[in-house]
Amino acid sequence: MSAVLPASPAASIAAPARARREPLTWVPLLLTGLALAYLALVLFLPLAIVFIEALRKGFSFYLSALAEPDALEAIKLTLIAAAISVPLNLVFGVSAAWAIAKFEFRGKALLITLIDLPFSVSPVIAGLIFVLMFGRMGWFGPWLGEHDLKIIFAVPGIVLATVFVTFPFVARELIPLMQAQGRDEEEAAALLGASGWQTLWRVTLPNVKWGLLYGVILTNARAMGEFGAVSVVSGHIRGETNTLPLHIEILYNEYNFTASYACASVLALLALLTLVAKVVVEARQHAAMNAALAEARDLGTEPVPARAPAKDK
Amino acid sequence: MGIHIQQVSKRFNDFVALDNVSLEVPSGELVALLGPSGSGKTTLLRVIAGLEHPDSGQIILGGEDATHSQVQERRVGFVFQHYALFRHMTIFENVAFGLRVRPRAERPAESEIRRRVRELLELVQLDWQADRYPHQLSGGQRQRIALARALAIEPKVLLLDEPFGALDAKVRKELRRWLRRLHDEIHLTSVFVTHDQDEALEVADRIVVFNHGRIEQIGTPEEVYEKPASPFVIDFLGRANRFAAVGDGLPGYARPHEIDVSLDRQEGAEPATVEHFTVYGPLVQLVLTTAGGESVEVDVFREQADRLVLARGQRLYYRPRHLQVFPAAAAQPAAQPEYSI
Numbered sequence: 318m319s320a321v322l323p324a325s326p327a328a329s330i331a332a333p334a335r336a337r338r339e340p341l342t343w344v345p346l347l348l349t350g351l352a353l354a355y356l357a358l359v360l361f362l363p364l365a366i367v368f369i370e371a372l373r374k375g376f377s378f379y380l381s382a383l384a385e386p387d388a389l390e391a392i393k394l395t396l397i398a399a400a401i402s403v404p405l406n407l408v409f410g411v412s413a414a415w416a417i418a419k420f421e422f423r424g425k426a427l428l429i430t431l432i433d434l435p436f437s438v439s440p441v442i443a444g445l446i447f448v449l450m451f452g453r454m455g456w457f458g459p460w461l462g463e464h465d466l467k468i469i470f471a472v473p474g475i476v477l478a479t480v481f482v483t484f485p486f487v488a489r490e491l492i493p494l495m496q497a498q499g500r501d502e503e504e505a506a507a508l509l510g511a512s513g514w515q516t517l518w519r520v521t522l523p524n525v526k527w528g529l530l531y532g533v534i535l536t537n538a539r540a541m542g543e544f545g546a547v548s549v550v551s552g553h554i555r556g557e558t559n560t561l562p563l564h565i566e567i568l569y570n571e572y573n574f575t576a577s578y579a580c581a582s583v584l585a586l587l588a589l590l591t592l593v594a595k596v597v598v599e600a601r602q603h604a605a606m607n608a609a610l611a612e613a614r615d616l617g618t619e620p621v622p623a624r625a626p627a628k629d630k
Numbered sequence: 631m632g633i634h635i636q637q638v639s640k641r642f643n644d645f646v647a648l649d650n651v652s653l654e655v656p657s658g659e660l661v662a663l664l665g666p667s668g669s670g671k672t673t674l675l676r677v678i679a680g681l682e683h684p685d686s687g688q689i690i691l692g693g694e695d696a697t698h699s700q701v702q703e704r705r706v707g708f709v710f711q712h713y714a715l716f717r718h719m720t721i722f723e724n725v726a727f728g729l730r731v732r733p734r735a736e737r738p739a740e741s742e743i744r745r746r747v748r749e750l751l752e753l754v755q756l757d758w759q760a761d762r763y764p765h766q767l768s769g770g771q772r773q774r775i776a777l778a779r780a781l782a783i784e785p786k787v788l789l790l791d792e793p794f795g796a797l798d799a800k801v802r803k804e805l806r807r808w809l810r811r812l813h814d815e816i817h818l819t820s821v822f823v824t825h826d827q828d829e830a831l832e833v834a835d836r837i838v839v840f841n842h843g844r845i846e847q848i849g850t851p852e853e854v855y856e857k858p859a860s861p862f863v864i865d866f867l868g869r870a871n872r873f874a875a876v877g878d879g880l881p882g883y884a885r886p887h888e889i890d891v892s893l894d895r896q897e898g899a900e901p902a903t904v905e906h907f908t909v910y911g912p913l914v915q916l917v918l919t920t921a922g923g924e925s926v927e928v929d930v931f932r933e934q935a936d937r938l939v940l941a942r943g944q945r946l947y948y949r950p951r952h953l954q955v956f957p958a959a960a961a962q963p964a965a966q967p968e969y970s971i
Contacts, residue, residue, distance in 0.1 A: 361961045502717070505710065506727070507701040508680075510705075510731050511702070511727070520716055524717060546810055608717070
């Protein structure tokens with residue numbers, strides 16, 4: 318890439334021609350090669366190793382490693398944590414984004430900062446917060462003990478920690494999109510007689526559906542992959558409070574490498590699926606965002622060239 | 631149905647958007663709220679619609695006190711400057727929206743909804759666009775759809791917030807004439823906000839001139855143009871020259887076409903030099919500089935301009951045929967308006 322911007326259209330036309338004549342082609346080749354080698358080393362190779370190691374002792378061992386009761390329990394717990402935290406954060410994210418994007422109120426800046434908190438706090442600290450609150454020595458510890466309620470070293474703690482680390486994703490996706498779209502459509506809906514619910518279901522949510530889906534995908538990926546915060550509150554009780562990432566660590570520490578890799582391959586597969594879904598949804602979400610921004614910018618004074626109607630209708 | 635606004639005030643923090651505004655819009659009239667930005671006209675429109683709540687005062691729609699009623703209950707048609715069409719719905723569904731969200735008991739049958747939407751799309755001459763999406767339409771078409779959507783709920787009144795503000799000059803002119811014809815057909819009490827004086831003069835039955843949250847004048851287009859009530863109105867509606875201290879120490883105002891110019895000195899005429907001139911079809915706009923160094927704008931017909939043999943720096947005499955002087959109360963130095971003509 319040339320570091321100097323062409324000064325005039327003429328220069329910009331001349332530049333590629335010169336680049337073609339001069340023997341400079343090795344520079345982009347070298348850079349591309351470096352980038353690919355780096356990717357291979359830190360991304361493709363580890364990913365390949367996960368699957369190779371997982372299948373080292375054959376496919377039947379692979380399956381039996383996954384069908385082992387503790388592994389199944391870990392998968393189940395991971396799914397439970399995701400199944401609770403995704404809908405919770407979906408509702409929270411939509412309400413927070415709705416409030417921030419469509420209304421003016423005191424403490425708005427504070428709310429935006431608070432939403433980002435899980436991004437800035439180390440997951441270990443996030444886990445510790447819950448131990449300090451609900452642990453036996455924690456603030457609510459004695460009260461919980463009296464009522465025979467267990468949060469730390471139990472499923473509720475794992476769910477709480479997962480909810481905490483994943484709550485920014487949906488809100489963060491929706492806030493800029495909703496802000497760009499403005500309040501006009503909601504006002505128009507209300508003027509046409511739509512109730513708050515009708516406006517939410519018929520106008521607001523359909524307008525942000527791709528951003529919402531994108532946020533959900535990210536939330537889900539993080540919820541299933543979270544290690545730090547969950548590790549602190551879990552207590553590592555086999556078959557009870559181990560999520561998949563924790564189970565993988567235990568297997569690895571016990572030198573049960575192949576089983577550990579087998580479980581890791583499940584998470585890796587999930588990551589690949591997430592990646593594909595993300596690419597598809599991201600394209601849609603960017604289109605929606607750009608449309609909203611373009612509309613806000615030029616206010617539609619120019620006739621927009623006809624485009625194929627969206628197929629999602 | 632008429633609109634009665636009684637002593638409405640509205641503040642946003644320290645900013646007074648509406649200062650004790652009272653206004654009556656008779657049934658079936660098309661009224662323009664005209665003023666510079668920040669003068670309160672849009673706030674008043676939003677207060678009538680129920681999108682803003684007044685700090686004090688009353689809004690009466692069709693004889694009923696609507697001051698505390700919800701937006702949904704008011705049955706006002708509202709057209710936004712930027713259309714606010716539902717971007718994920720087809721044109722048809724946009725127009726049908728107001729019918730579809732009705733409670734089940736009041737909701738028309740599907741066939742009736744289809745018939746009504748078709749009718750409205752024909753009214754705005756866009757029935758062939760029913761299956762397209764808003765982003766596929768031009769600005770002017772979108773605004774006509776927004777109007778059809780507003781009319782679908784059979785509103786008591788129609789409110790339009792700078793409806794042509796986002797359109798280019800040519801479409802804007804066509805659309806405002808079309809709106810006037812439409813209003814003559816359906817006779818729906820309508821209020822539209824504009825900062826464009828030509829738009830207000832051409833379309834409205836009556837014009838309400840706003841400045842700093844207050845009404846400066848209410849009148850027919852002729853009245854506000856010919857008999858402006860204050861220096862602000864004469865300045866805002868069309869161009870005007872201000873002549874310092876003509877009798878009683880008050881300034882006098884004259885429109886550019888109300889000033890005579892001649893080569894030789896007439897009685898009461900003052901000398902000036904031609905700063906520059908521009909030919910606009912049959913009219914020539916002159917800018918003169920007086921002996922005191924002030925600028926005076928004068929419009930003359932082409933034939934007269936030919937007789938004057940205009941040239942830059944040429945010496946002329948000017949005399950206002952008619953000077954408008956406002957009583958001291960109205961002639962308070964109007965705060966410098968934040969627009970330019």
